[in-house]
Amino acid sequence: MNLTGGFTWHWLAWRSQARWAPTSHAIENWLMQQAQAFKPEAVAGQPSLLLIGASAGWMMSSRWLGQFARVDTFDIDPFAGTLFKWRHGAALKEQGTELHCHTQDAMQNLPALLSKHPKACVFFDNVLGQLRFQHPANDWQVVEKKLQQLKVTLKGREWGSVHDRMSGPTLETIAEGSALPVRHPDWHDQHWLTQLNAQSPWLDHLTHSVFPTGVSVQDFAWNFSPRYRHWLQAAWVRP
Numbered sequence: 698m699n700l701t702g703g704f705t706w707h708w709l710a711w712r713s714q715a716r717w718a719p720t721s722h723a724i725e726n727w728l729m730q731q732a733q734a735f736k737p738e739a740v741a742g743q744p745s746l747l748l749i750g751a752s753a754g755w756m757m758s759s760r761w762l763g764q765f766a767r768v769d770t771f772d773i774d775p776f777a778g779t780l781f782k783w784r785h786g787a788a789l790k791e792q793g794t795e796l797h798c799h800t801q802d803a804m805q806n807l808p809a810l811l812s813k814h815p816k817a818c819v820f821f822d823n824v825l826g827q828l829r830f831q832h833p834a835n836d837w838q839v840v841e842k843k844l845q846q847l848k849v850t851l852k853g854r855e856w857g858s859v860h861d862r863m864s865g866p867t868l869e870t871i872a873e874g875s876a877l878p879v880r881h882p883d884w885h886d887q888h889w890l891t892q893l894n895a896q897s898p899w900l901d902h903l904t905h906s907v908f909p910t911g912v913s914v915q916d917f918a919w920n921f922s923p924r925y926r927h928w929l930q931a932a933w934v935r936p
Contacts, residue, residue, distance in 0.1 A: 707776060710755040713922070717756060719877050720919040724859055724931065725758035727915050731857065731933040732764045745817040747771065747810060749803040750824025753780035757822060763792030769814070770796070771803035804828070807850060819856040823929070826861025826902035837903060845906045848934070857933035858907060859917070863890070864927040865899030871920045880916040893918055893926055908932045 710717075744765050751757070751770035762768050762785060770781055778798030789796050803810055804824070811819070825847075829840045871894075878892040890899065908914055912932045919927040 703774060704776065706774075707753055707755075707780060710753065714755070716873050716920055716922070719874075720917055720929070721756040721758075723877065723917055724756060724929075725761060727917075727931060728758055728761040732761060745769070745814065747803070747814055747817050747819045748822055749807075749819065750822045750827075751781055751798075752777050752822070753783070754785050754822070757785070759785045759788035759792075763789055763794050765794055765818070767795040767797070769817075770798045771801050771810070773800065773802050775800055811850070811854070819851060819854055821856075821858035821860060823860055825858055825907055826904050829903045841903050841906065844904060847907060848909045851934070853936050855933075855935060857931065859929055859931035860904050860907070861902040862904055862916075862928045862930045863895075863899045863901055864921070865925070866896045867894045867924050867926050868896045869894060870923045871926065873920075873923075875920070877918045877920070879918075889916065889928070893928060895926070899928075904930065909934060 745767040746762070746765040746769070748754075748757075748762075748768055748770045751772050752774060753776070754762075754770070768789065770778065772778070772781075778800060781798050782796065786796060825844060828843065829837065831840075878889075878894075880889050880892070884892070907930075912934055915931045917929040917931065919929050921927050
């Protein structure tokens with residue numbers, strides 16, 4: 698499977714929608730809470746969003762996207778834009794949101810995009826945890842440095858991300874439709890991994906320092922397959 702997308706990925710995502718639905722709903726609820734709390738800068742009087750790593754928006758919320766007057770999606774996958782419009786286009790049109798999909802490496806061209814859209818909000822849609830796969834194993838420090846640099850590059854912006862923190866096999870099969878583990882605020886990481894029924898070793902996606910110190914971070918469980926689970930982290934950063 699191509700980790701950046703491709704037909705195989707989209708086929709898997711399409712057939713996994715029921716299994717992934719609890720996590721999608723949890724992310725949607727969290728995003729809507731953020732929408733009620735933040736007031737982004739405006740472009741021509743209306744908020745706009747740069748959605749980076751959008752893929753087809755398999756776990757993205759049309760309801761949340763509809764809070765923006767304009768959404769620009771970016772992904773290197775040539776199938777992503779067409780499928781994103783298929784999944785979200787009608788709903789966004791009904792909500793009055795202008796949608797533009799771009800086939801582009803937004804991570805590589807981020808400074809230029811920020812300059813072109815100086816007042817837009819930015820959201821990284823499950824992409825930052827994939828950066829480690831674009832580098833050899835001995836370049837992990839390079840990946841970590843790039844991820845840590847994001848909060849500097851985005852300083853002064855409204856921005857957020859949902860991404861993999863860790864992932865790996867589970868000790869037992871996860872029944873479809875089972876309740877998602879919910880992290881208690883007092884739990885340390887090892888306790889949380891125990892609740893995720895993690896079977897060691899789990900993969901570290903090198904995203905531990907993405908968000909600025911002091912930002913409230915939300916943890917999600919994602920039942921990716923019957924015996925594989927992801928630990929997702931999300932936060933919204935305000936200037």
